[in-house]
Amino acid sequence: MCGIIGAVSNSNVLPVLLGGLKRLEYRGYDSSGLAVINEPGKFLRLRAPGKLVELERAVSANGEISGLTGIAHTRWATHGPPTEQNAHPHISGGRIALVCNGIVENHEELRTLLTDEGMEFQSETDTEVIVNLIFLHMDKGSDFMTAVRTCIGSLKGAFALGIVNADEPGRIIGARRGSPLIAGIGEAGVYLASDISAMIAQTRKFIVLENGDIADIRQGKIEITNLDGQLQNRDTRISDLKPQAMEIGDYRHYMEKEIFEQGQAVSDTLEGRITASRVLEACFGTEAERIFDKTENIQILACGTSYHAGLVAKYWLESVGMPCQVEIASEFTSRKHPTPKNCLVVSLSQSGETIDTLTALDYAKHCGYAHSLAICNVPDSSLVRNSELILMTHAGPEIGVASTKAFVTQLVALRLLSIIMARKNSSSDLDEADSIRELRELPANVESTLELEPAIQEIAQQFANKQHALFLARGIHFPIAMEGALKLKEISYVHAEAYAAGELKHGPLALVDQDMPVVSVAPNDAQLDKLKGNIEEVRARGGKLIVFADSETRLSSRENLQVINIASVESSIAPIIFTIPLQLLAYHVALIKGTDIDKPRNLAKSVTVE
Ligand code: AGP
Numbered sequence: 150m151c152g153i154i155g156a157v158s159n160s161n162v163l164p165v166l167l168g169g170l171k172r173l174e175y176r177g178y179d180s181s182g183l184a185v186i187n188e189p190g191k192f193l194r195l196r197a198p199g200k201l202v203e204l205e206r207a208v209s210a211n212g213e214i215s216g217l218t219g220i221a222h223t224r225w226a227t228h229g230p231p232t233e234q235n236a237h238p239h240i241s242g243g244r245i246a247l248v249c250n251g252i253v254e255n256h257e258e259l260r261t262l263l264t265d266e267g268m269e270f271q272s273e274t275d276t277e278v279i280v281n282l283i284f285l286h287m288d289k290g291s292d293f294m295t296a297v298r299t300c301i302g303s304l305k306g307a308f309a310l311g312i313v314n315a316d317e318p319g320r321i322i323g324a325r326r327g328s329p330l331i332a333g334i335g336e337a338g339v340y341l342a343s344d345i346s347a348m349i350a351q352t353r354k355f356i357v358l359e360n361g362d363i364a365d366i367r368q369g370k371i372e373i374t375n376l377d378g379q380l381q382n383r384d385t386r387i388s389d390l391k392p393q394a395m396e397i398g399d400y401r402h403y404m405e406k407e408i409f410e411q412g413q414a415v416s417d418t419l420e421g422r423i424t425a426s427r428v429l430e431a432c433f434g435t436e437a438e439r440i441f442d443k444t445e446n447i448q449i450l451a452c453g454t455s456y457h458a459g460l461v462a463k464y465w466l467e468s469v470g471m472p473c474q475v476e477i478a479s480e481f482t483s484r485k486h487p488t489p490k491n492c493l494v495v496s497l498s499q500s501g502e503t504i505d506t507l508t509a510l511d512y513a514k515h516c517g518y519a520h521s522l523a524i525c526n527v528p529d530s531s532l533v534r535n536s537e538l539i540l541m542t543h544a545g546p547e548i549g550v551a552s553t554k555a556f557v558t559q560l561v562a563l564r565l566l567s568i569i570m571a572r573k574n575s576s577s578d579l580d581e582a583d584s585i586r587e588l589r590e591l592p593a594n595v596e597s598t599l600e601l602e603p604a605i606q607e608i609a610q611q612f613a614n615k616q617h618a619l620f621l622a623r624g625i626h627f628p629i630a631m632e633g634a635l636k637l638k639e640i641s642y643v644h645a646e647a648y649a650a651g652e653l654k655h656g657p658l659a660l661v662d663q664d665m666p667v668v669s670v671a672p673n674d675a676q677l678d679k680l681k682g683n684i685e686e687v688r689a690r691g692g693k694l695i696v697f698a699d700s701e702t703r704l705s706s707r708e709n710l711q712v713i714n715i716a717s718v719e720s721s722i723a724p725i726i727f728t729i730p731l732q733l734l735a736y737h738v739a740l741i742k743g744t745d746i747d748k749p750r751n752l753a754k755s756v757t758v759e
Contacts, residue, residue, distance in 0.1 A: 150225035150753040151250040152176035154347045155311040155321045157218050158338030166221035169347035175754035177225025180236035184246040185216030186318040196236035218318045220311045222248035225753040229273030239277045241284035249276040251308025251328040323364040328757045329502050330358045345388045353388045394545050402746045404549035412595040414554040417543035418561045426582035428568045434538040440520045444493040446472040450509040451497035454552040460628035461724050462563035469571035478509035488517045495522045499555035500755040501530020524562045549747045550754045560725050587719045598729040609737030620647040621669040623676035633731030641739040650683035661692040671698035672723040697730045
């Protein structure tokens, strides 16, 4: 969840470190810090609790900070609160500085061992055991690399490390076990970072470190070995990330920008994947046809918003005769379960680095699940590299912590998968050409739904003083209500829960009064009459309803019921369309509440701890 950037350059690395941290801040933002070697044997370190702007202030207040080698870190606290003392880099013996993304599971045991050796700790973090252990090995005579290797050999957990030795300017050692780490090769320097965005202003050329890799990074040379010192060959890749795709432009927040990019993101995700009447199976990978032909059921694994996309897909897949289970990734690993025959594991993730999803995929493989497909937005991510079949969503970089365009493009990708599965099932009555036409019309439908913004902005006022909200829907739109509730709580801190509308009378109806806004989505589908009944149950108890309704439903506003009409769309794409007003509602409520929309408290974009 933390972000790492390191650089060895032929000019001052400070701008590279600060620029890199800015792009990595989405990974964690409760404190940050940097250390540069400003002369051999001497570190300059600055750390600050709070957002990156606090570190930038500290840098300005400190006058000249310069050096040709440095590391920096933006933190999402796990062990120890976000104080200056707990911020990275941690330094041991004045010689070794280290940044870490991950968790050392045996830190207590190592802390005792190091304390017995007379070492003192300055922080409450698990990370400090690593830097102290490396220093201890060096103090006992090991060279830098040997000390790092020996230390890593005694660590339990998942992590990515960036380490510098004050006595060896011009060198960074990076190590990966679990958490993502890449090394970059530029004109002016070499780099180490959690992802390519951090170094995109310097270079597009990078190497993805694999689990177990240790990278010895020096100007003009990157050598990768394993724990035993054996050389590892890793491909050099060229990123196609466009720096302007990460610019906020005229928008107030990345989330706003990303909501409004959804029409384009849908088009980009469809491009090259469909003809006029067919989904191209090969876009899932060269083995797709063989694997899909024998798939008898599907297990979807994901977390958070991606999990909600999986829940929508269950309705689509089962409607074409493909049995489908969806499970929160962190729960999937919590028990033994029978392994279904010829089951395709579909893992969904925006980042491709969510440790719960990666662990669940590993567990599924271990349990003997037949095949794997990743639907992901980040090329070269761990999930992509660990899956047999891949369908990249082309949402473009998503910076706001609250996922929006990644979700919508995941739905598009899952719709494509459902269409293929329908084709394989002779008893499915889904018309492929019709489904393709509906998808082709989707970007325009997304754009016109975004025009509801002024109406939604007004409705958002009603939430200004509210502490709680209920979201109701039926059928395939229940996961959309769940996603709407997640968006609202995530960025506005209004407590919001989604219920299947039929469940209301089984308990949550007791919560309904005039202070509990109830949001519902009403597509024109087979569930409509029952949903109308549930809406009346709320009204009869004085509840105030806000309903986003397909214009064909003929629902109209009256006392305690405010209806916002949405242009009628085909039911197959309705869940995608009904997502949009709920995103806008959450955004505008958060705007009124004045929260930090792109960086909501306590959260991070890439969740790399279990
Ligand atoms: C979404 O708004 C959340 N920030 C979060 O639930 C997210 O979807 C979840 O952590 C999974 O992330 P992933 O898609 O990158 O795996």
